[in-house]
Amino acid sequence: MRSPFPAVKKPAASFNWRLLGADLAVGLVFFTYNFRGFLAYVANHWAPQWLANPTLSVLRFTENTLAFTGAGTAWSPLLAEWLVVGLWWYLAILFVTSLVFMKPGRLANGLSGLCVGLGSVVLLSWMGVVLVKIASTVGVILAFVFSIVGAVFHFISTLVAVIFPYLAGIGLAIGVVYALVHLVRALGLTLVKYALAAVAATAVVWLTVPLLRWCYASLLLPILHFLAPIVAWILAAVGVVLMVVLAFVAVLGVAGALVFVLGMLGRLAIDQFRTAWEGGRGERPMALAGFSVGSAFALLLTVTAGLPDVAAGIDVAWHEHAWMLNTWSPAASHFQALPDAVAGAFAAMFQHASAPVFDAVVLAALLTTAAVGAMWRREAEEDAWQARYISVEALKVGAALGFGLLVLVIAANLPDDS
Numbered sequence: 001m002r003s004p005f006p007a008v009k010k011p012a013a014s015f016n017w018r019l020l021g022a023d024l025a026v027g028l029v030f031f032t033y034n035f036r037g038f039l040a041y042v043a044n045h046w047a048p049q050w051l052a053n054p055t056l057s058v059l060r061f062t063e064n065t066l067a068f069t070g071a072g073t074a075w076s077p078l079l080a081e082w083l084v085v086g087l088w089w090y091l092a093i094l095f096v097t098s099l100v101f102m103k104p105g106r107l108a109n110g111l112s113g114l115c116v117g118l119g120s121v122v123l124l125s126w127m128g129v130v131l132v133k134i135a136s137t138v139g140v141i142l143a144f145v146f147s148i149v150g151a152v153f154h155f156i157s158t159l160v161a162v163i164f165p166y167l168a169g170i171g172l173a174i175g176v177v178y179a180l181v182h183l184v185r186a187l188g189l190t191l192v193k194y195a196l197a198a199v200a201a202t203a204v205v206w207l208t209v210p211l212l213r214w215c216y217a218s219l220l221l222p223i224l225h226f227l228a229p230i231v232a233w234i235l236a237a238v239g240v241v242l243m244v245v246l247a248f249v250a251v252l253g254v255a256g257a258l259v260f261v262l263g264m265l266g267r268l269a270i271d272q273f274r275t276a277w278e279g280g281r282g283e284r285p286m287a288l289a290g291f292s293v294g295s296a297f298a299l300l301l302t303v304t305a306g307l308p309d310v311a312a313g314i315d316v317a318w319h320e321h322a323w324m325l326n327t328w329s330p331a332a333s334h335f336q337a338l339p340d341a342v343a344g345a346f347a348a349m350f351q352h353a354s355a356p357v358f359d360a361v362v363l364a365a366l367l368t369t370a371a372v373g374a375m376w377r378r379e380a381e382e383d384a385w386q387a388r389y390i391s392v393e394a395l396k397v398g399a400a401l402g403f404g405l406l407v408l409v410i411a412a413n414l415p416d417d418s
Helices: 017-034 036-045 049-068 077-100 104-118 120-187 189-281 283-306 308-321 330-337 340-349 357-374 384-412
Strands: none
Touching (some): 017 036, 017 189, 036 049, 077 283, 077 308, 077 357, 104 283, 120 340, 189 283, 189 357, 283 340, 308 330
16 A cells, blocks of 8 residues: 655655655644744734734634634543544554564564653653763863863963063073174175165155155045045945845745754654554564654653643543553653653743644544554565664664663762762
8 A cells, every 4th residue: 555645765866846845834734733822923913914914814724623623722631532542542453463464573563662752752851861960060070170270371371471571581682693693694794785775775765755745645635535435335335235145145044944944844744654654564664653653642741741731631531541551640650750850841831832732633643544554564675774774773772772761760860979
C-alpha cells in the first residue's frame, strides 16, 4: 500500500519545490492552530488593517474546524477519552498483528519505541539539568584558574611597569650610539652631506609655507566649497540606497527565518506521520512508529504543565478507560519525573496557554495512522544506510540513553557538595 505522505527523496540536481511547498503548508497549519492566541494579539495590536482582517478570518476558521471535531476550542473530557482508548487500541493492534504475522519482535520494538518516546521529554530535561550542573562546575574551576593566572599576570605586569622605563632608556641610548657609530664607519663624509641636505630641505619648506597657505586659501578652498554640496548629496543618496538595501536584507532575513521555522515544523509533522504510517514495514520501523506516538503523547503532557484541569482530566480518563495499569496517573507521573526547575519553568510557561485541543486531535490522528499502518504487512529490504545507521546505531543509542537516564537521575539528585 502506497504511503500518502510525501517521502524525502535523495538530493537531485534541481530543487524540490513540491517538497518545500508541502513542508510550508503543513508547518503553517500547525503554527496557526497552536499559536492562535499569539496571532490574534499580533493581528489586533501590531499588524496593519490589510493584514489583520485576513489573519482574524483564518483564526475564526481554525476555531470552527476545531468545533467541528466536537471538542470546540476548550478542553473536553471527550478528547482525553479518545486518546486513552486510541492508545490502548493501538497497543491491541500491535499485539494482534504480532501474533497474526508471527513476528513477536514487532510488539517488542513497538512497545520499546513507545516507552522511549514517552520518556523523551523527561530524559532531555534531566540531561539539560546535568549539563547545567557540569557547566556551572566547569565555570567555577575556570574562574579559579583565571583568578590565579590574573594574579600572576598582575604581579609580572607591575614589575615590568616599574623596571621597563629604565631598561627602555638604557636600550635606546645603546641603540642610538651603536647606530651613529655604525653609520659613521659605513658612510663617513657622506653622512655629513645627507645631514646638510636635510637641513636645506627643511629651510626651503619653512620658507614656502606662506605660499602654500595662499594656494590653499585662494585656490583649493573655493573648489572644496563648490564640491561640498555635491558630495553631501551623493552621500545622502548613498545613505538612502544603503537603508533600502538593509531594509530589503532585513525583510529577506525575516522571511527566510519564517520559511525555515514553518518548513521545519512541517517536515517534523510529515516525518512523524510518515514514520507512524510505515510501522508495518518491519520490526525496527515499528519501533520508530511507537516513538512517534510516545513523543507526541509526552509533548501533550508537557503542554498541560500549566493547565492542572486538563492534566487532571487526562488522569481521570486513564483511570476510567485504561485496560490495565488504571491506577497510574500519566500526567502526574510525567510532572513528578521532571526536575523541579524544569517542571516549574513549564508550569510558568504554559500557565496562560490555551487548551491543547489541536495537539490532542493531532495525536488522535497519529494514533489512527499508526494503527492502520501496523495492520499492513509490507516489509521491504532496508538499504545499507538504513540498516547501518537507523537499525543498528539507533538501537545502540536508545539503549545507551535508557541506561543514561538512570545515571542522570541519580547524579542530579546528589547533594550540591557531592
